[in-house]
Amino acid sequence: MKPLLDIQRLSVDFNTKRGVLHALHEVSLTIKAGEAVCLVGESGSGKTIASKAVMRLLGHENGSIVNGRIALSGLDLNSLTQSELRAVRGKRMAMIFQEPMAAFDPVYTIGYQLVETIRRHESMSKSAARKHAASLLGRVGIPEPELCMKQYPGELSGGMLQRAMIAMALSCGPELLIADEPTTALDMTIQAQILRLLKELQKEFGMALFLITHDFGVAARVADRIAVMYAGRIVEQAPAQELFARPRHPYTRGLIESAFMPDRERGEKLPAIPGSIPNLNALPEGCVFHPRCLHATDRCRVSEPPTVSFSGSEVACWHASELPGVSPMPESRPPLSESGGAGGTGWGRMHAASEGEDLFRVEGLYKDYPLRSGLPGRPRAHIRAVDGVSFTIRQGETLGLVGESGSGKSTLGRLLLRLEPATAGTLFFQDTNLTGIGASKLRRMRKDMQMIFQDPYGSLDPRWNVGELVGEPLDVHLRLKGADKKERIEEILAAVGLDPSVMNRYPHEFSGGQRQRIGIARAIALNPKFVVADEAVSALDVSVQAQIVNLLQDLQKKMGLTYLFIGHGLHVVRHISDRIAVMHQGRIVEISPSRQLFRRPAHPYTRALIASIPHPDPQVQAEPDRMDGEPLFSTRTLSGCRFRMRCPLATDRCREERPELRRLDGEQYAACHNPLL
Amino acid sequence: MVRVVIGRIVSSLLVVVSSSVLVFVIMYLLPGDPIDSMVNVAATPPEVIASLRHQLGVDKPLPQQLADYFGKLLRGDLGTSLLTSEPVLPKIAAQLPPTLELAAVSLAIALIVGLALGVLSAIHRNGPIDWIARFVGLLGISMPNFWSGILLLLVFSIRLGWFPAMGSDGWRTLALPSLTLGLIGAGFLVRIVRNSMLEVMSEPYIVMLRAKGLTERAVMYRHALRNALIPAITVIGLLAGDMLAGTVVMETVFARQGIGRMISDAILSKDMPVVQGVILFSAVVYVVINLLVDLSYSWIDPRVRLRHRTADTGGAIR
Known part of the structure; x- marks a missing residue:
């Protein structure tokens, strides 16, 4: 054919x-x-x-x-x-794009943009084209197609826009x-829905x-x-x-x-492809992959394989015929062999003494964001981003925090570091109540609490060189100067696997993964006790993510760090976390030891999240726990359980009574009236 | 939406009132006295001056003067000129047409030239049109209006004799001053429109529109331009004000009748009621223009409408 x-x-x-x-x-x-x-x-x-x-x-x-x-x-x-x-x-042939929010012209309605496409290619009256468009919108799973036709792109969620874009692509029946x-x-969860839709439509x-x-x-x-x-x-x-x-x-x-x-013991190294993606204007000789390849031989370095x-x-x-039998990555490969790795700094486990005790104790934490109000005097509407959250983080552990976007997980991270004030609730860091201390005390406390950001590009000042970026906290908190400071910066850079000679270079000279190492170096410079890693690997390439996860675990062992690891990539969070908290619309709905959470989720939402993780084997595609619908954002508080609209197990009780987090089994807590355990 | 408009109108009135107060206070604090320009102070007996001052009301304390002024204003009385004793309102009305003509024609030139050059230069980036547009942009920003006015005057009126050098009747007298102001406005606008077009053209939805098979013309004029106009509208609003302000200089350079001339004369002679009247008038014009700009935003950009709608309903998102 x-x-x-x-x-x-x-x-x-x-x-x-x-x-x-x-x-x-x-x-x-x-x-x-x-x-x-x-x-x-x-x-x-x-x-x-x-x-x-x-x-x-x-x-x-x-x-x-x-x-x-x-x-x-x-x-x-x-x-x-x-x-x-x-x-x-x-x-x-039609195309759909990566960012549904940016792929529609914001000043025309969805209906206009669909009809425009249809009438460009088919000789159809306006009303016939509108009818066709509405039926397509219905087909791709948009609940009220007629309403959607009149809406502007800014009024729809990303998932709905992606459906609308698929409808637009299908409108002229492409091959x-x-x-x-x-x-x-x-x-x-939305990804799983969209992929299923694409497959059906195909x-x-x-x-x-x-x-x-x-x-x-x-x-x-x-x-x-x-x-x-x-x-x-x-x-x-x-x-x-x-x-x-x-x-x-x-x-x-x-x-x-x-x-x-793959599900391996925590603390075990993840297999990582060393190095980073080559620059297209400086491609290596021979096989383009050879500098990162563990099987490279002389032939690979000289000539490109057919x-x-x-x-x-x-x-x-060149080695395709020999390789399938060989294990893909040597299991005992030293960590981060790329550029030295974390070693030789002699820091020891500084905070390890009191392992198991609570480092953070959070009680009834709330955060409201006011919306723009029309007139003064009227009560202002609020969005409740964090809705009465209580939990503890133990010394030396990694607590993973997962949830869909808008669930409040990043806000919670910022509240813990007091980068934003909480609306209500208490926050104990060791024995200090962070909500009750003044600005200067807080500034001194900051030394113990640091943050690693998601975007390795936006979070580093492009006009500062690496030495200045990493050295600034040393300056501010320890007043280190001259040779002492330089020595310390070199030590820190070595610890995150960067060559100390990079001190005088600027962020734009580095790849995403290396930049994230700089961000980590800055976070650990003061030898903190607690680090919030907010989506710290999500912006990185897949082959680089594993390197950074390995680095974070190495540092945790060496320095006795405690992490709050916020992420939406569930397998990454599973690997790095001791316990995982699942957030849904501002509330923690489940908190459990990592493996238990994946093996026996207690909350239906957790189960649905886990079911949305893609599986490497194309044959394992049964989706018993598919979840439809999208998280609902509203200023009006939904009574009872906020997940009930999407929950297959919801009962009358879920509508009336808000479920509180309760202990189910050992260390497993869930906020659900009908837990799965 | 209606609430938003009413809110805007209320805040506009506030702007008008406070700008009149501000001008009143500034004029009060300035040294000199309107009497100076009315009589020869050295040769007039002090009793006469005092009674004149009393007659004009300038001997009262500032709050009293302000109260009197606004009291009359509410009855539609802008006072009478200290120099000519004419009522201010008809005086302004008489001088208004030539000034409005000049401002309107200048704005039209600025809009036509600025939008056209801006859009074309972005579409044909680095082509000859782009070079012209960038040159116009540079001139518009860097040349002061009195200087370019005099240059045009020298070349087209004195050398070539195509247009009259002064006066304010007929379109021929309008050509040079409006061209001077219009090109300056166009210079600003070209830069804004060009940049915002270029920015919009790199948006993902432009690729999407091309992938839908739309013609390049539909992509550019139906989609890119409308989005690019959103930031340009702010500038157009400012420009309308600039054009009006520019008439002050143009009316002097080209010896034209008009409000601009009137206010500069009035300021020099401390003819308070006239100054006040003109300021009030311009404040109203500025405010109206800004109101129109705000409203046209929500007409052209649905996101603004949506924001208003959520403000009205107390803010339920989606």
Whole structure:
């Protein structure tokens, strides 16, 4: 059968101020009609560029196709004029984008934008187009299509917008649907819903799906076939089953391992791909992956491997035939071999003495945010971000905090550090009541409580060099100067696996993972007792996440740190945490030891969250605990349990009575009238 | 929405009142006396001066003067000119048309040239139009209006004799001053529109629109321009005020009749009622323009409407 989409030896260059970037190099990929193909790669691998090249959308970004052929059922897309292309785009092939919030024009209604698309390609009256649009919106699961037609993008949640965008893409019945990271900006539970929808629609409309993602979990749910991209090249390509069963390229194996973080003992090192993604204008000689590859030999360093076939899979690796039998990563590999690792600082376990005691005791914590009010004098409306939360954090433990966006988890983190004042409640740090102390005492306490931020780009002042960034807290709190300060900074940098010689360099010279190390160095500079890591690895590439998690665990052991680890990537949180607290709409609904929580969740919400974690084996796709609906945001407080609208087990009691956190089994607490235990 | 508009009007009135008070106080504190320009102080007996001052009411304490002023204002009486004894309101009304003409034509030039050049230069980035637009932008920002006015006067009126050098009747007298003001306004606007177009053009939804198969014209003019106008509207509001303020200088440079001339004469002779009247009038104009700008925001940007709606209902999100 002739393929629907046929990409042959496609090369794309970008003209930038710093010269020509070879973004794609001889990429070949075919998609059959009705087939789902996933292109998996990390940032900078060229996967998005590949999708845009198919749509021929690169011209506006200074990109050009320098070589190769792209054909859609025999039609050579590369030779079409712009106006011929416009008849194909949106009609025969449609695209959905990563950030649904940014992909709609904010000043027109959803209905307008759908009708606009339909009428561009089909000769249909306005009212017929509106009808078609509304029925599509209904089909993609939008509860009130007629209302949605009249709404502006700003009025819908990300999940609903993504559904609307899918409806728009489907509006002219495309043969090929390209989805570029369609679920990356969404919560796990919403991601699961959207992927399920895409899969259903693909069958129903009989279209081919070309899905671009960085997440093997997403690929496992959707793909018939998977292609793995690295530095502008496809390094491996195979049917999904085959790829997960026998990954042949070392990069594929590493990615799969770090994407799923298999359930291993806490404290055990995660397998991590060392180093970081190469810069496209300074690609290594030979095999582009060799500097990060544990199996690299001399041949890999000199010449680029050709793509060879092995029973259904195509791999570009000199050692592809030998590798499947070998364990993907040597288990006993030293940690962070990339650049020294955490060692040799002789800090010892400084706060280890009182392990097991409570470091933080939180009682009845509330946080309200006022909304803009219309007129003075009227009672102001509030959003309650944290709603009566009580828990403890023990000395030396890692407490994980998970929940969907808007659940209040980041706010809670900031409240603990008193970066924001709480509306009500008490907060004991050791024996000090943080809510009752003045500004100068608080400033002294800050030394013991630090934070690692999500965004390694925005959280470092771009005009300060590394030495200044890491040295500032030393200056402020310890008044260290000159050689003493320098020595201490070098020590800290070594501890986070950075070479001390980077002191005079600026943040923009580093990769995301290295920047996060700088952020960590700043957080631990004062030898704190407690660190809040707010989504500290979520912004990083999959292959780098494991490195940072390993580093955090190393530091915890060496310095006796206590962590509050806030995250939405559940497998990361599971690996690093001793106990996990699950937050839902400002309340903690369950708090349990990590393994127990995953093995036997007590709260239906926890169970649904766990069910939304993608599984590496495409065959394990049963979803008994699928959760529909989205979290509800309202200033009016919902009576009783806030999860009841989405809960399959809700009863009358849940409507009337608010469930309090209670002990169920050992250390497992849940706030539910009908716990699953 | 209605509540929002009413709130705006109330705060606008507050602006008008407080600006009149402010001007009143400043004029009161300035040295000199309106009597100075009415009579030859050295040659007039002090009793006469005192009675004149009493007649004008300038011997009363400041709060009393203010109260008198606002009392009359409420009855629609802006007072009479100290110099000519004409009532102020008809005086302003008589001088208004040429000034409004000049301001309106200048604003029209600024809008047409500024928007067109701004949009085209963003679409054809780094092309010849872009170079022209950037040059106009630079000129508009860097040239003071009295200087560019005099240059235009020298070239087009004195050298080439195409337009009259002074006067205020007919469109030919309007050409040079409105061009001077209009191009300055256009210079500001070009920069804003160009930047905001470029910013909008890099938004993800523009890629999405192209991926839908829309023509480039629909992408640019139906979608990008409307979004780019949102920041530009603020500038357009400011510009309208600038154009009005610019008439003061233009009416002097080109010897035109108008409010601008009137106020500069009145300030020099401390003709308080006239100064007050004109200030009040301009404050009202500014406030009305700002009100229109605010309203046009919610017309062009649904997000503003939504915010108003949530403010009305007490803020239920979604």
